Amino acid sequence: MAGQGTILLQWMGEGSINRDLLERVRQQVEAVFAFPADLREGAGLPSDSLEPRRGQHSSTKILRRILTTAPPGAAKVLGITDVDLFIPVLTFVFGEAQLKGLAAVVSTARLRLAYDEQPAPSSLVEARLLKECLHELGHTFGLVHCSDPTCVMSRSNSVLDVDQKRAGFCRDCRQRLRALTEERDGP
Amino acid sequence: MKAKASILVVDDEEIVRDSLARWLEEDGFQVETAPDGHAALARLAEQAYAILLVDLKMPGMDGLQVLAQARTMQPDAAVIIMTAYATVDTAVQAMKQGAYDYLVKPFEPEELSLMVGKLTKTQDLRRENVLLRKALKRQCEFKDLVSKSPKMEAVFELARTAAKSNSTVLILGDSGTGKELLARAIHAESPRRGGPFVGVSCAALTESLLESELFGHEKGAFTGAVGSARGKFEIAAGGSLFLDEIGDISPKLQLDLLRVLDAREFRRVGGSQLIKTDVRILAATNRDLKKLVESGSFRDDLYYRLNVIPVTLPPLRERKEDIPLLAEHFLTQLRTEMGKPLEGVSAEALEMLLAYDWPGNVRELRNVLERGAVLARGPIITPLELELAPPASPVPLAGATEEVADSLREMERRHIGATLKQHNWNITHSAKALGIDRVTLYNKIKRYQLREDE
Numbered sequence: 297m298a299g300q301g302t303i304l305l306q307w308m309g310e311g312s313i314n315r316d317l318l319e320r321v322r323q324q325v326e327a328v329f330a331f332p333a334d335l336r337e338g339a340g341l342p343s344d345s346l347e348p349r350r351g352q353h354s355s356t357k358i359l360r361r362i363l364t365t366a367p368p369g370a371a372k373v374l375g376i377t378d379v380d381l382f383i384p385v386l387t388f389v390f391g392e393a394q395l396k397g398l399a400a401v402v403s404t405a406r407l408r409l410a411y412d413e414q415p416a417p418s419s420l421v422e423a424r425l426l427k428e429c430l431h432e433l434g435h436t437f438g439l440v441h442c443s444d445p446t447c448v449m450s451r452s453n454s455v456l457d458v459d460q461k462r463a464g465f466c467r468d469c470r471q472r473l474r475a476l477t478e479e480r481d482g483p
Numbered sequence: 484m485k486a487k488a489s490i491l492v493v494d495d496e497e498i499v500r501d502s503l504a505r506w507l508e509e510d511g512f513q514v515e516t517a518p519d520g521h522a523a524l525a526r527l528a529e530q531a532y533a534i535l536l537v538d539l540k541m542p543g544m545d546g547l548q549v550l551a552q553a554r555t556m557q558p559d560a561a562v563i564i565m566t567a568y569a570t571v572d573t574a575v576q577a578m579k580q581g582a583y584d585y586l587v588k589p590f591e592p593e594e595l596s597l598m599v600g601k602l603t604k605t606q607d608l609r610r611e612n613v614l615l616r617k618a619l620k621r622q623c624e625f626k627d628l629v630s631k632s633p634k635m636e637a638v639f640e641l642a643r644t645a646a647k648s649n650s651t652v653l654i655l656g657d658s659g660t661g662k663e664l665l666a667r668a669i670h671a672e673s674p675r676r677g678g679p680f681v682g683v684s685c686a687a688l689t690e691s692l693l694e695s696e697l698f699g700h701e702k703g704a705f706t707g708a709v710g711s712a713r714g715k716f717e718i719a720a721g722g723s724l725f726l727d728e729i730g731d732i733s734p735k736l737q738l739d740l741l742r743v744l745d746a747r748e749f750r751r752v753g754g755s756q757l758i759k760t761d762v763r764i765l766a767a768t769n770r771d772l773k774k775l776v777e778s779g780s781f782r783d784d785l786y787y788r789l790n791v792i793p794v795t796l797p798p799l800r801e802r803k804e805d806i807p808l809l810a811e812h813f814l815t816q817l818r819t820e821m822g823k824p825l826e827g828v829s830a831e832a833l834e835m836l837l838a839y840d841w842p843g844n845v846r847e848l849r850n851v852l853e854r855g856a857v858l859a860r861g862p863i864i865t866p867l868e869l870e871l872a873p874p875a876s877p878v879p880l881a882g883a884t885e886e887v888a889d890s891l892r893e894m895e896r897r898h899i900g901a902t903l904k905q906h907n908w909n910i911t912h913s914a915k916a917l918g919i920d921r922v923t924l925y926n927k928i929k930r931y932q933l934r935e936d937e
């Protein structure tokens with residue numbers, strides 16, 4: 297059955313979908329987590345996620361939408377969007393995830409910018425997107441932030457932080473991920 | 484993995500609570516939420532939190548009221564006030580009431596990360612400090628002497644009891660174990676503390692000089708005695724007389740001393756008048772007095788007179804648990820003396836200090852640390868700056884104990900000889916290099932019959 301025990305990546309943007317880009321991210325996700333990954337037709341943004349005063353979308357409301365529309369049996373569902381995300385107390389977030397849960401969301405909005413606020417080259421945006429996808433999915437598997445700034449699980453508060461990390465887990469996080477996956481799958 | 488601190492988020496908006504909790508959980512914190520002030524207080528009554536993130540404007544009980552209650556219920560918890568209204572008044576009021584800080588919504592993720600990071604680090608350090616203090620409190624003290632060793636605790640206990648009496652105390656122990664410090668401590672704890680503490684090293688002076696030093700002399704008693712002088716027995720009247728290196732006094736002085744201790748009166752050298760003495764004798768030696776008695780070089784009657792309350796200071800190698808404490812103690816002194824911002828010794832340096840055998844005992848430790856403090860380029864003393872010789876390779880076991888003792892004595896004799904030669908027979912420099920005091924060095928030179936022209 298499609299989606300059963302699979303990581304699903306779904307587009308939830310305002311702009312048109314870049315299938316090639318999503319396919320490349322999917323392949324990487326599959327390789328890094330050693331877990332089957334599929335692309336899924338998106339459910340679209342929820343009608344109430346936009347906060348007009350801020351011109352941003354609530355990542356928490358998008359997460360709720362992902363949860364209500366997730367196909368039964370899906371291992372993880374990662375929404376990828378191009379809208380700028382926020383949580384009420386913070387100016388922005390790159391993404392949000394349920395720790396040891398099902399849903400996560402990542403935005404490309406701020407990843408598209410270079411340090412001087414000009415558009416960043418597409419290859420850099422793609423590299424950043426992959427890192428943030430791995431990061432948020434890492435949370436859904438139960439990983440918390442890592443103190444190694446080059447590990448993909450280190451917290452990013454700016455694109456500078458994102459660029460500093462690798463598109464992979466440090467040794468400790470990899471071991472933890474393995475333990476968490478085994479714990480979930482049972483003996 | 485270290486358990487992370489727990490945080491309580493208090494906000495009346497569900498989406499704020501959920502999203503902030505999730506954001507903090509990603510950092511590994513244990514996060515709980517409360518929808519209003521009353522619920523927050525109920526949680527505070529049940530569980531300890533490291534950090535409280537509290538919204539200022541809430542229906543019913545507001546953030547400042549929660550803050551006030553939290554300060555009483557959990558004074559160690561840091562309260563961060565979140566407000567959408569950036570007024571100086573509110574901030575000032577929150578800070579005045581003891582808030583750790585405040586954040587104006589919406590705030591940068593970086594700002595929250597830094598604040599929470601700094602806070603948990605400070606709290607970790609504070610906790611660590613409390614633990615260290617508790618560990619240090621377990622030490623025992625006797626005036627300027629500190630220790631964590633059960634052996635020393637027993638010594639302090641005995642010394643404290645001895646201090647209350649007027650009896651003679653015989654302090655035994657190797658060079659550098661702190662015999663004089665203990666004698667001073669006993670004096671300072673004794674009913675005689677209002678009187679003088681007078682010390683005299685019996686090994687540093689010739690027989691006639693020591694005699695005059697102890698008992699004083701009258702004018703013309705010997706060549707050069709142009710006037711009369713009081714001796715230490717007179718100077719120490721009402722106080723304590725510390726006779727260091729008592730094992731080194733001549734048979735004549737042993738007899739003189741015995742008479743004074745028995746009759747509590749004496750005559751100055753060249754004098755005829757009997758002078759009453761009122762001193763408490765504290766004697767010390769690094770020699771085995773019992774053996775000296777057996778070999779006939781120390782009077783047994785004097786030995787019994789002195790050995791009323793014997794206190795033995797263990798060598799540093801038998802109380803290595805004291806090394807970190809003593810290092811900290813000396814570094815505090817050196818920091819003040821040298822005006823250098825010394826923080827401590829590195830872990831490797833401490834390991835080295837612990838591995839070393841300390842033949843010169845506590846005094847040698849202080850000298851090594853002083854040298855390290857002078858040479859240290861940064862606030863932490865490293866192994867290189869300690870200039871500590873690596874532990875000597877084990878000496879193969881000899882067949883008989885005497886043989887070992889002889890070879891050790893020979894080794895010490897040669898080592899002292901070489902050190903003296905290296906320092907052109909400068910006693911101060913050589914004593915420092917050997918980690919012993921000048922008197923002990925003179926003593927050893929005498930004992931080993933070392934001569935400059937050798």
